[in-house]
Structure formats: structure tokens, C-alpha cells
Amino acid sequence: MDIIRTNTRIDFMARRKIALIFSVVLILASLGSLVIRGLDFGLDFTGGTLIEISYPEAPDLTDVRGALADADYENFSVQTFGTSRDIVVRLPPEVAAEEGADVSTAALNALESVDPGVEIRRVEFVGPQIGEELANQGGLALLYALAGILLYVSFRFQWRFAVGAVAALVHDVIIVVGMISLFQISFDLTVVAALLAVIGYSLNDTIVVYDRLRENFRVKRKGTAKELTNLSINQMLSRTVMTSLTTLMVLLALFYFGGEIIHAFAYTLIVGVIVGTYSSIFVASTAALILGVSKQDLMPVVKEGADQPDQEDLPARFRNT
């Protein structure tokens, strides 16, 4: 059974202008959303206090707000979470800066006054000094991951491919972060982890196409770089779609059954897998082509009487002479 016809001859390269416009529009929309709506940074980055509690019966939210106001809290938010009995209270970071960790204890006392049968589900208090650090670490992690990948792909293939791969990754990260901003998903530490996983995944897809491209460049005698790129993408299309499908399936399972805490994480990965699949087809190879990847770049060094298969495994950078 073939879900995707295995002998596809789609002219991806002919559609690259449309794809380019599509990507540019998405990136602009993402950047626009980031500028206008910004990111809904979670507690991990802003600092502050979050209390999730479960009342035996659905409480009147005005009572809950009143209890907190009586305890002299300001700028807090009270929301239901999942069911109407579960409440999430968020206190601003300024309170935490003044009172330190005692704030969660004091707030809990206030919440108990509404109904003493209240059950604590989750308390998170993040001091202001932590948030900034985590934000820096997260940003650094993304940069290091990109740099490491750039090096590895340059080493295994050629710098044009590396630049193409990283272009695709930057494309993916911008669009995924844009989608997080657009739908105001809370941006917390797990989302950073998911973004790194997206980088890993999208790259995986890109490398698979590149790998075939390299093989075709070496093996096929005829054909322009554009034609061979088209061929390679087509050859790998069923694999790309199949792997994306299996990954999406488990992610959907995680999204629907994994619970609220893992929601943002699963959302990020779902968007990331879709965008990553698209970019490995339309962005990574196109970028390498625009940079002028040619057959010569990937040809093994021709030695006397050589046609030895083991030459194929030499890293590309040795073949540029």
C-alpha cells in the first residue's frame, strides 16, 4: 500500500518562487506578530508566583478574587484551569521580589479562606534573578545548537549545504515562535526544549534530502543541479511524509492526552514538525542551489584508475581541490 505514490515527479524547483513568497509571508507574519503581540512569557522567564488549586466545589471566582484583594494583592489573575473547580492564580513578579518565597504561603492562606477544603495541585514560585538567567541560557542554547550543526554539516557535506540547512532552521524557528506568539501560547522552559527538538527534527529531514542529493550528484552523469535536486526531493518524498506522519501521531497523542502542563510543548513540536517538513523540501535545498551548489562540489577526488566505492565516504571538504 502506498499512501504517497512512490514514483512522484513533482517539479518542486519550478514552484520554488511560490514557496519563497509563502515563506516570506509566513516569516513577515511571524515577525509582525512578535512585534505587535509579543510573546506570552511564562513564569520561568518573568518570575512570579503561580498557584493551581482544586476546590471541592466550583467556587465563585469573585470570592476568590476578593480573598486575594483582602490579602492586599494587586495585579493578580484568577482563571479556571481545565474544570471549573480547578483554579489558577498568578501573582506578578513584583510581589515575589518583595516578599520572597513566603508569598506562596500567604496567598495559599488567603485562598483557604474561601473554602478550607482546597487542595494544592501545584505551586510555582520563581524569583526574579532566575528568570533572566534562564532566558539567557535558552537563547545561548539555541545559538550553540545552530553553530554545532553548521560545523557538522560543513564537515560532512559542504559549506553551501550547511548554510542552506541553517537557513532552513532559522526559517523554522522564526515561524514556530511566530505561531506561539500568534496564538499566545505560554512561552516557558519546555517550549525552549521543544524548539531545540524542532531544530533536531527539521535538520534530520534536511540531512536526509541532502544525503540523497549528494549521492545523485556523484552517481548520475546527466542532469543539471536543479534537475537532480528535484529528483532527490521526489525520491525522498514518501519517506519524509511517512516519518512526519508517525511523529505527528505521537505528538497529537501527547497534545490530547498528555495533560495541560505538556500542552505548550506538544503544540510547539506539532507546528515545528509541519514547518520543518515543509522547509526541508522547499527551503534547505533551494538555499543550497541559490548559493551555487554544483556537481563539482561533491565529486570525489579522481585518482589514477580510481573508481573505488570507499572514496564515496570521504568527507566533502576533502574533495574541493
Added chain:
Amino acid sequence: MNRYPAWKYILLTVVVAFGIIYALPNLFGDDPAVQVSSSRGFELDPALQGVVEEVVDAEEIQVRSTEFTPDRLMLRVNGSEEQLALADALREQLGDAYVVALNLAPATPGWLRALNASPMVLGLDLQGGVHFLMEVDMDTAGAQRLEDFVGSIRNLLRDERIRYRSVRAERGQVIVELRTAEDRETALTEIARELEQLDLEPVDGNDTFNIRATIPAEVMDEMQRNALQQNITTLRNRVNELGVAEPIIQQQGAERIVVQLPGVQDTAEAKRILGSTATLEYRAADEQNDPFEAERTGRVPPQSKLYFERNGNPILLSRRTIASGENLINAAAGFDQRSGSPNVSVTLDAEGARRMLDFTSENVGNRMAVVFIEQRPVTRTVDGEQVRDTRRVEEVISVANVREPFGRQFQTTGLDSSREASQLALLLRAGALAAPMQIIEERTVGPSLGADNIEQGFNSVIIGFCLVLVLMAIYYKVFGLVANLALTANLVLVIALLSMLGATLTLPGIAGIVLTVGMAVDANVLIFERIREELRLGNTPQAAIRAGYDKAFSTIADANVTTLIAALVLFMFGTGPVKGFAVTLSLGIVTSMFTAIFGTRGVINLIYGGRKRVKSLAL
């Protein structure tokens, strides 16, 4: 013909069997258990087992098994009622020196335990509990140390009769102002001799001759390390008060300490106990009166107080303190230079040193004791209402003869073993004034949320896993079923490795496992698609299988290495739960290389490899 040599099948079988054995403990639940450990973090005396057995017999509780290690004594019982009853009885019998905690001991069968197989530890987000990140205020610690030096220099100059104008701490340095150049010369040599760790530099003031003393970076680092260590020790003692079965207290970075208390729900109580204080006092022994007499008659002389040593002997101590915890700068266990016997060397600050010198000069030959004092928070029930209060607990931790007059630095010798020396040093440091600490992060997960998290995590793994199995079977037929076998083996191997590494399973860790399941089939998808391609090119099935595996290999390797790079970065930068995600993801990638390439090839060879003529492949 595609055949594997026998050794490859043996290897495959061994690895899978190994995976199954080490993943197996996760299927057994927990036994309710009662755990006894020392409240001071000392090693347990084997004689304790006898005492505990007496209690067990007296209460007529059936204990399923008893495990004794130097760290703890674990008693497994049949139900939570027996657990509570036994814990109460033991608490009453053993008193404050021991922590009696309720625990859940993994119900791993004996033969698996003999193989060192144990289940994964559940993270706080799955079992419920409190996580604190505490930060030690190093600025204050540094300022305290600087003030110590100011005091020491003042005393030194006074003792040496060098007239000075002022000694003060200023911008992380000590500035000594003197009136003449000659005074400065003598002061420089004296300070350099007495306080060798300081960097000294003469500078000229407007009409004064100054010395600028700085604390070198390595001394400062050493001081910070000590401050952190001291706080960790203090926290350990406090946490033991809470009766938590498996607390984690760990250094994180240069200034932070992680405290994790599984199962603790009352965060207010936990915060109070972590913040409670301990100190110690050096006091003179009352040598005029007989402590045994005082114990027997109950008549204690007014200037003294009756204490008991650790061996139970009574001792009368003067009410006047010579030095207290805030005077103690450091206490370190070591060995005496001359005799080679274990000792503890103690360093006092300037004020403590002066008072110690005054006392010891007049009391050579008399005894001096160290009393460890703790303000322990307690909850009492008064008229049916819970009242929170603190209780002062005093304990004599050391009694020693004064051999000669001493001040700033002295040694306590006559200790039985180096273990006793390190225990004493630990207690002394715990009682010293530690650098202030602050909670900068708190994460509490209630038991119901923890249970929900486990259930939801487990469900999403199962559902995701099944969806992938079905899709693969439909799309790749026989080959898909083989891939499913490999996927199952991969899941088992990941769980086995996580269990062996003693990794803590968190919700993001489960997410990592789920993601691994989705991505692990990629290798098989690549291989199978390649085989289909080779078949279309007109190759025979056997050749197609061979070519498919061979040609897909480098692609798989390249793709996985790049994903590993991302996972590695995640591991380096991530903290706590994010690290867990990185670990499961990396392990999954590595094991999937084995199962998806080596494993499936083995099975495919078994199915198709032996036949002379294969007409078509079920692919």
C-alpha cells in the same frame, strides 16, 4: 542470500534479554515501608537493628523484610496501617537521634535486585513534593569575612602595641591607617606573619601611612566553597527533621543549593524548618561540683546547668559562654602532626579568639565543652488546635581538657576515629553562623496532580505507540511488523537504560520517550523506502534488501548525529526536567540505531534470507 552469522543473533538476543531484565523492575509496584536513618547524617550502628526488632516484636507487626545499610534501615510491611503503627512506635522508642520516615520501597523481586536491577525514580512532578532552589548570599558572607579580618587586625595591632588611627572595611578591602612610616613597617610584618592569607600593600594617605589588605581571589573562592558546604550541611540536618524518606540536597553552581523533598505537601512547614537556626556555645565545665550528685538529687548549682554527654554521663557546665557559633570561622577534621591521631582544628574570629585566650590562660587543665543548640519548629496540639512553636534543643557534642592557653586557632584531639572527627567538624560547622540563604525558586506538585501526570504521561506513550504500530503495519506489511518489533525493543531498551543509570523520570522525560517512539521508526522508513526503490529498479528481492540496508545506513547515521547534537546542547544548557528530556531523547536515538538497523535486518534475514528464491517482498 542474506544471512547473519550466529554471533549476531546471539548478540541481539543477549541485548534484548538484558533490556527486558533491567526494564522489568518498573512493572512491580511499591511496598509500604518505614525507614530509619540518623538525624545527623551519621552512619548507623548495627546494634540499632536489635532495638528495632524489639519494637517490631512488641507491636506484633509483621515485617516482610529488613534491609540494613550504613545510611538507613528499611522495614517493609504489608499495608499502610502497619506502616503508620510501626513508624509511631519507632519514633517513640528511638527519640530525636533518629529520623523515622514513611517510604515506598520498590517491590522489585529478590532475583532482580541481585542483578542490581531497580526501577526508575519518579521525579517530583510525578510523585508530588517540593522543590526549592536556595541561593547563598555570598556578598554578605564576604562582608562578614572582611569584618573578621578588621577585628583580627585591630586585636593584633593592640597586642603588639602599634598605635593606629583606624582599621576599616572599604569596598572589599581592609584599610589600616597608621601615623608613622615605622609603625607601618612593623604593622606590615606583624600582619603578614599572623594573617598570611591576606595580600598587603602600603599606600600613602593625605597625612597617614596606610596599608591596604585584600583577600586574594583563591581565599575568597575557598571561603565561598566553605559557606556553601556549611549551608548544605545545615540544610541536611534541618531536612532530617522533616522525616522525608529520600530528600535530595545538592549543590548547583557556585552559590546555589537544590532541595527536593518528595512527598512533602506542607510547604509552609518545610520553609520554616529550612529556615530554622542552629548555633553552638563553648562553655566551661563546672569542676567544683559533682555532676552525679546533681543528677541524683536534682540540685544544680545556680551558676551551672546539668547536661548529658553522648555516652550518657552527666556534666555540669557554667552558664557563661566563652564563644558561640557566630565566632566560629571554620572547623576541619584532620590528623595531628605529631601523634598522627585524628583531630579537629577550629578557627575563631577576633572576638572569640580574645575571649578564648582569656579563658584558657586561667583554666589550663580544666575541661571545656561544646553545646549544640537548635531551635526546632514543632507543631503541638493545644485544646484541639494546632499551635506552631519552636523548641530549644541542646546537646553536648564534645568535652575536652584545656592543655595550654590558645586563642584563634586550636585543636580538639583525643577522638576515637577519623569518623568521629569528621562528625564533630560537621556539627561545629553546622552551628557556625552561616551565610544567609534565600529561596529563589519553589515548585510544589500536589499528590493528585502527580498521579494525573503519571496517568496522562503513560496514556500518551501507549496511545502514540499504538498509533505508530498500526500505521507501520498497514503501510509496510511484514516489514512494518518487523519494524514494530524493533520499536518495542527500542522502548524496552530506553526504559532499561534509564533504570540502570538511576535517571529520574519526569513529565518532559516521558515526552522525550514519546518523541523517540515517533522518530525511531525513521530509520526503518528510510530503509524500507530504499528497498522499494531498489525493487522498482528491477533488482531481485534479496539484492534489494541488501542494497536498501547498505545505502540507507550513512543517511541514518548523518541524520541521527545532527539530532544528537541538538540533544547534547539541550543537556548542557538545560536544568532539571529539560535535562531529563535531553537524556531520554539521546538514549532513544542511540538505541534506535541498534534496533532499527541491526535488529530488523536480523529478523528480515530470518524471514527472507534463507530462501533460495523470493518472488516478492511483503512490503
